[in-house]
Amino acid sequence: MELFAAGQPGLFRFEYFFALAIGALGIYLLLPSPRGKASVAGSIATLGSLGWLCFLGLAPGGFTIETGLFHLFAALALVGAVFLVTQTNPARAALSFVMVVICVGGLMLLLAAPFLMAANMIVYAGAIVVTFLFVLMLAQQDGPSDADNRSREPGLACFTGLALSASLLLLLQRDQDNADRGLGQMKALNAPVAELRLKQEQTLRREANGRPTAPADNTTFLGQTLYTTLLLPVELAGALLLVATAGAILIAQRRPGTEVTP
Amino acid sequence: MIQIMDLPPGLTHYLVVGALLFVLGLVGFLARRNMILMFLNAELMIQGVALNFVAFARHRGNLEGQGFVLFLLAVAACEAAIALALILVLYRTQHSLDVSLWQNLREEGLEPILDEEPLPLSPLEEKSPSLTVAGPGPAQPEETSHV
Known part of the structure; x- marks a missing residue:
């Protein structure tokens, strides 16, 4: 609940935008190009942006095991995703996708979805990635190739990613600001929806910390x-x-x- | 009002992680040229969406979001099957996984994108070892003194 709590409600927090912009620059530097990629600068920029985002996500509520596990799995999943996007060796990229799947499985466990964790890992890591790896190894060529060592419009792709992620974060933040202002204002705007939400929230059984209970089985x-x-x-x-x-x-x-x- | 998920990590945390996974998959899909990697990046986008569904299921306290992720898995399996079949057909005709070889399917009037910069040489390329030429050996310097 505290993710965007740092600033004025209604204003975009620019630290998120800067963190995203640095990350986009890092991925631009890391994408394969025939001139060779700027691995060191790109890695520093990407990791720095990721660390900044993690730091911004740390709430003042203090450290709990759940917070620690969430940050661990989220950071590892994002690092694996960056590897998948930037690796020139396609087999390594496929294996880093397995890392993403495993970390998303960890996040699903934190969200009380153990069956989905298992199903996700079996279907993706067990079936899809292995089949893709077979095809990759059948089609693998020796040495640098057009397919692996060139990117198609890396600058435009990174700019698209930056625009999309910034607008998504802005939307999430607006939504949270509205939620923080409570049901009262919402009632003035849209009475039936507010009543429905209130009724829904009263019927949910809740744990001690205010979360809805998830079925144990x-x-x-x-x-x-x-x-x-x-x-x-x-x-x-x-x-x-x-x-x-x-x-x-x-x-x-x-x-x-x-x-x-x- | 009852505060929903007052402890971090809340719903928004998971939504941000899902959004970032989706965006990274999008960047990879747009920028990479290996067809198999493009499809893996599409799967990465699906992972981000699945995380969103599960987070909302936890937030609302019901299991319909989790049920939808199962359908997502089914659709992803279909997508992988069709994608592999298509990649196989395309690979058979061009003998490369490079998607830019298919740019003759582009819109009328668009210029083709040409790769101007040469690829770097493979670091594994080594000179094969060679033997010295057989035949009379090179002349040795004669010793000056015969003792």
């Missing part, structure tokens, strides 16, 4: 939700998987006359 309750509220989407997802399997087989078929010998 996550898998059972998740299964119940899937086969009661979300029954139709489950059937649709099954149909989608079937269609995707048939489509993949159809696309990958060899057709005469399309192959070119190198």
Whole structure:
């Protein structure tokens, strides 16, 4: 709740923007280019921006084990993501994606979702990345190649990322400012929505620290939700998987006359 | 008003991490040229979205957000299957994973993007060892004194 508590409500906190801008510069320097990348300066800038963001995220509430684990997993996930974006060796990039998946799994555990943690790791780290690694190793070429050692418009890509992340943070911060001002103002603006929220919040059972209780038996309750509220989407997802399997087989078929010998 | 999640890390913390993962995936998707890495970056964006869903499920105290992440997994599996099939077809015709080889599909009137800077030489490239030429040996300097 305290993430954006430092400044005036309604004003954009510029320290976040500066941290993001330094991070974008670092990733620009780290992206592969035929001139060779500025690894040292780029790493310092990216790590500095990440550390600054972590420091800004530390609340004055003090250190708890949950805070420490959250910052550890979040920082490792972001470092893995930066590696995935900037590595020239695609196999290493795929392995750093596994690191991202594991750290996101840790964050899901902190959010009381153990089943999803396991499912996420099995599907991504166990199935998708391994299949991608097979294809990578079949298609791997020796030495530098156009595919791995050049970037397509790195400056514009980093600028897009900076614009998107800054606007997302601005939105989140506005939302939080509105939440901090409480339900009273919201009631004046939109009475039915405010009443609904109030009713929802009163019916939630809460723990001592004010969070809603999550069911202890996550898998059972998740299964119940899937086969009661979300029954139709489950059937649709099954149909989608079937269609995707048939489509993949159809696309990958060899057709005469399309192959070119190198 | 009951304060929701008064202790850090709150909902906003997780939303920021999810947003940053999404943005990094976007930058990678736009900037990289290896087709497989582009798809891995798309998966990274999906991870950010999944984190958002789980955080909202915790915030609201119900499990529908977590159910949606399962559908996200199903869609990601479909996407991986189709993507690998497409990459296989494209690799068979061009024998490279470089996505810029397909820029002849671009819009009419756009200039092609050409790579001007040469690639650096591979650091692994070494001169193969060579033997000395066989035949009469080089003339040795004769000793001046015959004792």
